[in-house]
Amino acid sequence: MLRRKRKERDTNPNLIPVMDVTFLFIFFLLMSAQFIEVSQIVSDAPKIKTTNSTSDDKPLNLTLIIEKDLLIIQKGLDGILVKSLGRTKDFFELGELRSVLREIKKSSPEERTIIVRPGAEIPYDDVIHILDSVRDENAEGAKLFDLVVFET
Amino acid sequence: MIKRKRIKKHSLEISMNSLLDIVMILLFFLIKYYSSTVFEVQTPQGMFLPKGSAKSAGGNDLTVIVDQNEQILIQGTPICKVEGLGEKNNCLYNELLKRRGPASENNLAVNIMVHKTHPYKVVKEIMHTCAMAGKEQFKFIVETKMN
Numbered sequence: 001m002l003r004r005k006r007k008e009r010d011t012n013p014n015l016i017p018v019m020d021v022t023f024l025f026i027f028f029l030l031m032s033a034q035f036i037e038v039s040q041i042v043s044d045a046p047k048i049k050t051t052n053s054t055s056d057d058k059p060l061n062l063t064l065i066i067e068k069d070l071l072i073i074q075k076g077l078d079g080i081l082v083k084s085l086g087r088t089k090d091f092f093e094l095g096e097l098r099s100v101l102r103e104i105k106k107s108s109p110e111e112r113t114i115i116v117r118p119g120a121e122i123p124y125d126d127v128i129h130i131l132d133s134v135r136d137e138n139a140e141g142a143k144l145f146d147l148v149v150f151e152t
Numbered sequence: 153m154i155k156r157k158r159i160k161k162h163s164l165e166i167s168m169n170s171l172l173d174i175v176m177i178l179l180f181f182l183i184k185y186y187s188s189t190v191f192e193v194q195t196p197q198g199m200f201l202p203k204g205s206a207k208s209a210g211g212n213d214l215t216v217i218v219d220q221n222e223q224i225l226i227q228g229t230p231i232c233k234v235e236g237l238g239e240k241n242n243c244l245y246n247e248l249l250k251r252r253g254p255a256s257e258n259n260l261a262v263n264i265m266v267h268k269t270h271p272y273k274v275v276k277e278i279m280h281t282c283a284m285a286g287k288e289q290f291k292f293i294v295e296t297k298m299n
Contacts, residue, residue, distance in 0.1 A: 015168045022175050029182035036195075037296040039206040040263070045283040045290070118272040120238055125268040127275070128202040128294055135206070150279060150290075 041131060043148045046115075060111045062104060062145065066118040066130060073100055091126075094133040101134065101144050114145035194228055195265065196220075202268040204294030213291065214251065215263040216244070216282065218274055226251065238273035241281045248285035262287040 063079065065072040071092050073082040083100045085093050105111070114134055118127050136144050195201065196219040217225040222234040224244055232243035262282045266275050279290055 015172070019168070019172075019175070022179065026175070026178060026182060029179070029186055033182055033185040035185055036201075038201065038293050039204065039296045040208055040211075040291040040293055041204060041206045042208070043290045043292065045279065045288040120271060120273040120276070122272045123268070124266050124270050124272060124275055125202040127272055128204045128268075128292065132205045150276070 041128070041135070041148065043150055046149050046151060060104075060108050060113075061115070062111065062113070063115040063117060063151070064130070064134065066116065066122050066127065068119060068122065071097060071130070073097075073104075075104065092130065094130070097130070098133050098136050098144070101136075105144055112143075112145060113147040113149060115149050115151050117151040196223075196225070199265075199267050200269075201265060201293060201295040203297045204292075205297045206294060207296075211261065211263070211291065213259055213261040213263050214248075214287070215265060215293075216278055217265045218267060218270060218278060220267045220269075222270070222274065224278075234270075234274050234277060236273060236277070238276040239280060240284055241277050244278070244281045245285050248282065248287065252286065260287060261289040261291055263291045263293050265293045 058076065060075055061077055061079075063074040065074065069087045071085040073084070074080060075082055082104065083096075085096055085100075101114075116127075116131070116134070131148060134144060134148065135146050196217065199217070199219045215227055217228070218234060219225065222236070224231045224234060224241070226244075226247055231247050232241070235241050264275070264278055264282075266278070275292075282288075282290065
């Protein structure tokens with residue numbers, strides 16, 4: 001009989017120290033919890049650079065103009081129009097923007113910079129939304145144009 | 153006598169299983185939102201950041217905030233209002249110059265947090281002023297999109 005009683009005692013572990021540690025852990029996590037996860041989009045201020053004119057390599061100078069109802073993609077120093085995309089019912093056709101940029105990226109794989117020129121009244125939220133498409137990753141995880149320069 | 157003792161012992165035993173279940177759920181929830189990064193975001197109440205899919209976390213650089221009332225804050229301290237011209241903001245410029253350290257310690261990066269509904273000219277004004285004050289690398293802080 002005595003042996004049996006001992007067995008019963010063993011089945012009830014003392015949980016109080018475990019609870020103490022767990023509560024301490026909870027307070028620590030509560031203090032360091034961040035419920036809004038933030039990230040950053042890096043952009044450099046535009047700089048003027050004089051290049052050697054004897055070089056045959058023409059800069060891509062890819063420019064994205066954001067207007068109220070139009071997205072204009074230009075390239076080259078003369079601003080040759082590549083494509084202009086209209087606004088649909090909800091937003092711009094970002095899928096088409098991505099496919100145009102992918103085609104440009106195929107022809108100039110080393111190029112990472114895109115110049116963005118938003119209109120003064122374009123909401124900041126829309127600009128960030130468009131930048132997401134510009135910086136979109138392909139299947140290999142490489143970004144389209146990750147260096148964004150705002151033309152001010 | 154024996155009966156009394158037994159009854160007393162039973163009343164003292166509290167089942168901790170249900171409490172432990174709740175505590176464990178809370179623990180897993182908090183671990184999910186645990187942030188080990190040093191960058192802390194303290195946005196003014198009512199201010200919303202745009203959502204973006206960028207993955208890199210913000211650094212501990214000087215932070216310029218434009219809240220929903222177009223009030224400019226540096227490191228959480230209100231400075232002045234946005235002029236809305238997309239040009240240099242003199243008040244912000246002077247404040248940035250005041251906070252400039254010696255040339256060797258100068259950090260060129262600035263975190264920019266702007267309320268999502270503001271027009272681009274507000275962002276342009278901040279960028280233009282920061283660039284003039286020597287802060288030439290802009291880090292736009294966005295709320296990470298949950299996939």
